[in-house]
Amino acid sequence: MNARSGQRLARLQEALSRGGTLPLTEAAKLCNVSEMTIRRDVAASDGSVKFLGGHLIMAEDPLYRPVYNLDEEQGSHALVKQCLCQRAAALIEDGDTLFIDCGTTLMPLIEALDRDMTLTVVTYALNVGNAVSRLPNVRLLLLGGLYYSSSMSFGGDEMDAAIRRLGINKAFISAAGLHAGRGASCFHFHEVAPKQAAIASAMQRILVIDDSKLDVIRPAFFASLDSFDIIITNGEAGLALQESHQGVAAGPQILLA
Template identity: 60%
Template sequence: MNERSAERLERLREALKREGSISLAAAARLCRVSEMTVRRDIAASHGAIASFGGHLVMADNPQFAVAYHLDTQRDRFAGAKQRLGNAALEMIEEGDTLFIDCGTTLMPLCAQIPREMNVTVVTYALNVANLFAQRDMPNMRLVVLGGLYYASSQSFGGQDVTSAIRRLGINKAFLSAAGVHADKGASCFHFHEVAPKQAAIEHAERRILVADESKLDVMRAAFFAELSDFDAILTSGEPGRDWLGRGVSVAPDRIEIV
């Protein structure tokens, strides 16, 4: 590592101590170099600085530590997720192209789409792709978006994923979230999920947020959308009714409690 690179890394460390995270573009402006040079500096930091979905963080910052593992989430609120899958299924029509997000919330929906239904499924989630690959659905087309693989969420990230989403005609995007806050919007644990979620929200004809009751009034590190960005929000149980009753700043006819 040369002297200039060391100086830039120290400048980034000071910024990250103050801010917690900064975007790659902001880091490049701060250091007055290209984003590629920042990436090279990070690679030379021996793991001290990490890059997640276009944001830089200190690798030892507990706020951004991986706190979500697919296996531990699979059986949480299983009944609620099943009801949410039933409600989401009613929104799907023959010929739809569907974007299905990562995580476990949308897995019941994937399992319930009728065998003979003519749909195209677009996903960057390995667990979603594996489920459809194992089903005998003769009229289904599966589009799996690849990139750098993240084992904790069994999903792929990177520019190739978001570029592919922008090229596709998506009728309905089913999005999951780790946090759904009335004021702070929808968020997730992992920064690499932000770009594909936002690309799907931007380009889909209809955007549906699906979140069980455990996600309500929760805020995670990686914000990806305001609640007003969704055409419909599906959530569950008495906590969902209480949440809606507190005057959530979304029209009540756009929220369904199952």
């Protein structure tokens, strides 16, 4: 990078500082040089500006960008989770206050929310918070605390009490395992308190869990099967669960997506 190149880059950055894009042809005119020279300038720069389709744009710092994860875990079961969440979203009514649990299972639920409904979402998950923060008609209550990157969620002593103070209509709970006898379990112990608090204080408790997690046990148990009003699942194992609960008055309603 030479002396003039730096000056040109500064000029281009200024032009881009308001956002938007600058066509390469415009950039070349602006600096009174050829398009090739602009290309070379950008290539030699620190990466603050870059090319995209013949236009210059400000490079977005990945550090600033919220985690919008379509991670590996989600990838394989993405379709299933989407189906489960569509079923779950149908339960939501205008004005509801929802609790949305951490993990990737319930992310499609946020996408499936009716944009015209006025809702309040309570969560202790950063990924959920990020997604919900973009929805204009949804009030977001993020329960903070110490961040656990393994589950992209927060934990802390006051969380339990904070959740119990809230009037939650519907609690959408996720789990890493569900066993007919032992109940629902998760990987991380800090999730237990908020999950239990949500189950305890919500009017309606809905477990959303795909069939790969049925008949599975994970280190931290947090609720019995009967703690839930509705369990939304799928597959063979889901059908088996549904049939075993046929006619049982007290237990949860099993919905297959």
